[in-house]
Amino acid sequence: MSRFLIAVLISATAFSSTQAFAQVSERSPVDPSVQAKYLHRYHKVAARHGHRAPGRNIVKYGIAFTWTSKNHKRSHRGVRNATTHEVAVSARQLMTILKPPGPLLSRTVVPPPRPPAGVRTASVKANLPSCTWVPESGGDYNAVNPSSGAYGKYQIMPSHWSPGSVCYGMGKDPAGQERCAVAVYKSEGAGAWVNC
Numbered sequence: 001m002s003r004f005l006i007a008v009l010i011s012a013t014a015f016s017s018t019q020a021f022a023q024v025s026e027r028s029p030v031d032p033s034v035q036a037k038y039l040h041r042y043h044k045v046a047a048r049h050g051h052r053a054p055g056r057n058i059v060k061y062g063i064a065f066t067w068t069s070k071n072h073k074r075s076h077r078g079v080r081n082a083t084t085h086e087v088a089v090s091a092r093q094l095m096t097i098l099k100p101p102g103p104l105l106s107r108t109v110v111p112p113p114r115p116p117a118g119v120r121t122a123s124v125k126a127n128l129p130s131c132t133w134v135p136e137s138g139g140d141y142n143a144v145n146p147s148s149g150a151y152g153k154y155q156i157m158p159s160h161w162s163p164g165s166v167c168y169g170m171g172k173d174p175a176g177q178e179r180c181a182v183a184v185y186k187s188e189g190a191g192a193w194v195n196c
Contacts, residue, residue, distance in 0.1 A: 031084045035059055038087045041094035049097065058082040058090055126178040128154075128185055131196040141174045154181040154193075 038059055045054040056064070062079040063086065069076065082090075136155040137143035144151055149158045154177060160167040166187050167180035190196035 029084075030059060030082065030087050034084050034088050034091065038091040038094070041091055041098060045094050045097050053097070054094060059087060126154075126182045126185075128181055129190060129196060132181060132185065132190065132193045135195040136193065141177060152177040154184070156180055156184060160184055 039057075042054045042057060042059075059082060063082050064077065064079050066075050066077050068074065133139060133153050133155075136150075137153050139153055141153045143153070143155065145155060150156060151158070151172060153174070156167065156177065159165060160180060160183075161170070161172070162168065166183040167176075170176040170180045170183070184192050
């Protein structure tokens with residue numbers, strides 16, 4: 001092959017690759033509905049987040065790519081038309097940019113399978129009618145009535161824990177509250193609770 005013919009082929013290849021990179025010569029055979037969806041989202045992202053946010057418009061300018069020739073060991077740039085699948089994938093990615101961010105963290109309260117070390121739990125449960133605790137505290141061992149000072153699951157009055165009373169010496173932990181409620185129930189009956 002003559003040197004002149006080789007020079008013509010190299011210059012033609014360089015010219016065509018430069019021209020191809022500048023613009024896509026043929027319109028891509030993309031499904032019109034997919035293309036319309038892509039363009040709508042593309043312009044919406046550009047309006048909301050700035051002109052550079054959506055990146056290259058692959059419907060209008062195609063997909064840029066590079067390749068290296070084996071003989072010359074040089075890299076070349078080119079542009080090819082985007083396929084319908086590529087435009088659809090890009091439209092989905094643009095949709096994720098348009099979605100408002102959801103909560104990054106969500107918190108769920110889950111009781112531990114066993115109480116942590118050092119936490120006292122009720123090892124004793126009083127077998128009393130539900131009217132002694134459901135309307136009083138709903139079962140909360142830490143409930144406090146600010147006006148009367150009644151405390152715990154059974155809303156036991158402070159006077160019951162005073163010296164000489166039925167609950168004197170019993171703790172205010174859950175097990176102590178259960179024992180105290182039984183002692184109050186034995187000495188005063190269900191009438192000690194307003195709702196019984």
